[in-house]
Amino acid sequence: QIARCVSRNSFPPPNITWHKNGEQLHAQENQVTMPSTLTRESSGLYTLSSTLYAPVTRQDRHSRYRCTVHYWLRGQRRALDSQEVKVNIFYPTEHLKLQVMPSSTLVKEGDNVTLVCEADGNPQPVFSFFKKNLNEWQDLTALAEPDSGVLRLQDVNKNSNGTYRCQSLDLDDLSQKEEDVDLVVNYIEGVHVKMEPSSTLREGDSVKLSCDAHSPVGLKYQWRDDTGKELGDGNQLILSNLTFETSNTLSCKVMAPSVPGLEQSKKVSLAVEGKPRIVAISSPLYVRQDQVVNLTCKAIAFPRPTVQWSINGTAHEYVDKRHIASNLTVRVSHDLLQAGAMCRVSNRLGVSEKHIQLLVDQKSTAESQGVIIVAIIVAILVVAVLGAVIYFLHKKGKIPCGRAGKQDITKPEARKDKIVVEVKSDKLSEEAGLLQGANGERRAAADQVGQSDGHRP
Numbered sequence: 001q002i003a004r005c006v007s008r009n010s011f012p013p014p015n016i017t018w019h020k021n022g023e024q025l026h027a028q029e030n031q032v033t034m035p036s037t038l039t040r041e042s043s044g045l046y047t048l049s050s051t052l053y054a055p056v057t058r059q060d061r062h063s064r065y066r067c068t069v070h071y072w073l074r075g076q077r078r079a080l081d082s083q084e085v086k087v088n089i090f091y092p093t094e095h096l097k098l099q100v101m102p103s104s105t106l107v108k109e110g111d112n113v114t115l116v117c118e119a120d121g122n123p124q125p126v127f128s129f130f131k132k133n134l135n136e137w138q139d140l141t142a143l144a145e146p147d148s149g150v151l152r153l154q155d156v157n158k159n160s161n162g163t164y165r166c167q168s169l170d171l172d173d174l175s176q177k178e179e180d181v182d183l184v185v186n187y188i189e190g191v192h193v194k195m196e197p198s199s200t201l202r203e204g205d206s207v208k209l210s211c212d213a214h215s216p217v218g219l220k221y222q223w224r225d226d227t228g229k230e231l232g233d234g235n236q237l238i239l240s241n242l243t244f245e246t247s248n249t250l251s252c253k254v255m256a257p258s259v260p261g262l263e264q265s266k267k268v269s270l271a272v273e274g275k276p277r278i279v280a281i282s283s284p285l286y287v288r289q290d291q292v293v294n295l296t297c298k299a300i301a302f303p304r305p306t307v308q309w310s311i312n313g314t315a316h317e318y319v320d321k322r323h324i325a326s327n328l329t330v331r332v333s334h335d336l337l338q339a340g341a342m343c344r345v346s347n348r349l350g351v352s353e354k355h356i357q358l359l360v361d362q363k364s365t366a367e368s369q370g371v372i373i374v375a376i377i378v379a380i381l382v383v384a385v386l387g388a389v390i391y392f393l394h395k396k397g398k399i400p401c402g403r404a405g406k407q408d409i410t411k412p413e414a415r416k417d418k419i420v421v422e423v424k425s426d427k428l429s430e431e432a433g434l435l436q437g438a439n440g441e442r443r444a445a446a447d448q449v450g451q452s453d454g455h456r457p
Contacts, residue, residue: 001053003085004049006047007069012046015069020054030054030055035053036048037049058094066081091121096177098117098164098180099116099118101113107185108186116150117166126168128169130164130165132164160185161184166179186215188262188263192211193266195209195270202273203272203274208237211266220257222253244272250267272302275349276301276305276345278299279300281343282296282297285356286360289333292329292332293332295309297345299323303347305346310343311336343355
């Protein structure tokens with residue numbers, strides 16, 4: 001039985017036809033039968049049911065079936081289609097497929113690999129997984145996802161290489177199918193860097209580096225320094241005329257071009273030894289006595305050197321890989337101006353020295369002398385202007401002279417005004433030079449005026 005189709009409440013009685021994948025089926029063809037039952041209800045309307053019977057095979061697993069009801073309405077013949085149905089067909093497994101995801105040719109160490117087993121039977125059979133170890137098969141079914149035909153391998157390595165098997169079991173007829181697949185895990189191992197000569201390297205020497213590794217696929221070699229700068233390709237690298245500046249850490253990068261992302265690196269250290277070399281020092285300094293200055297001495301060497309100064313001061317050292325810098329804080333003295341300072345850098349391979357000269361800052365001295373001269377000139381000008389002002393006021397009569405001047409300053413304001421008025425008298429001016437004191441001396445006009453004023457009512 002494929003399906004049953006029912007039409008209700010029709011008049012006159014309808015007719016039912018069956019279709020498979022859009023084509024009409026006919027009774028007695030290919031063992032197809034379509035028995036139907038017509039029932040007249042109490043209402044006078046008809047109910048028609050039809051059942052489709054047909055043999056099915058594996059090829060019918062995707063087939064779709066529907067029924068069509070043909071009826072009369074207002075003198076016209078019409079048709080109504082049902083929904084399509086799909087028949088669930090049971091059949092045993094004929095083909096089994098086992099594949100590696102991602103593709104086995106691209107699997108590398110550290111990847112996660114999925115083995116997928118697919119069967120064309122319905123229902124799906126029971127799956128089991130095995131891995132071949134020498135002449136035995138290791139059961140991996142416990143690692144597989146239940147009832148899914150999926151086995152996941154995490155973080156594979158070269159030990160994961162080998163043949164894997166998927167086995168299916170149909171519970172209906174207990175038939176079995178098997179399928180094998182080879183898993184190839186691409187890897188790089190045994191990366192090794194050899195240095196010739198292997199003895200201690202000195203400045204000016206040459207060195208040959210060789211890089212080797214093992215892999216089931218073709219390899220490419222690349223050399224880089226510790227900054228990531230590419231130095232060359234190939235499994236050998238020759239460096240000539242080594243210096244302290246030569247990178248002390250090199251790496252050999254091994255790659256598999258056919259397997260994207262498969263690579264490994266190996267580092268090697270180069271220790272280039274030599275006596276110190278002073279690479280920077282303070283230029284001649286223009287200073288003043290008692291000034292506090294900073295003197296700098298920078299050098300490069302290996303083994304690490306020591307820095308000494310010929311003068312006393314506060315020193316601070318800074319080390320960066322092969323470089324060393326010393327900063328000396330010192331107060332300028334007469335002896336320092338005369339002799340300067342000496343920076344001495346030494347290690348067990350040698351000594352390097354350089355002299356720092358300190359010069360008197362003539363510009364600052366000249367500026368100081370100029371300031372003094374300007375100050376003297378300004379003082380002279382101030383005195384000259386002050387003298388001119390005093391002389392001008394004296395000529396105008398604003399500043400009285402002698403004793404009369406002293407008395408005039410101590411008198412009240414009103415008396416000063418009267419004195420001024422009296423002094424302007426022509427008669428008094430004529431008499432001023434003739435008056436004499438009691439002791440026979442000539443008296444000042446101002447004194448005379450003062451006495452006369454004292455006797456005024």
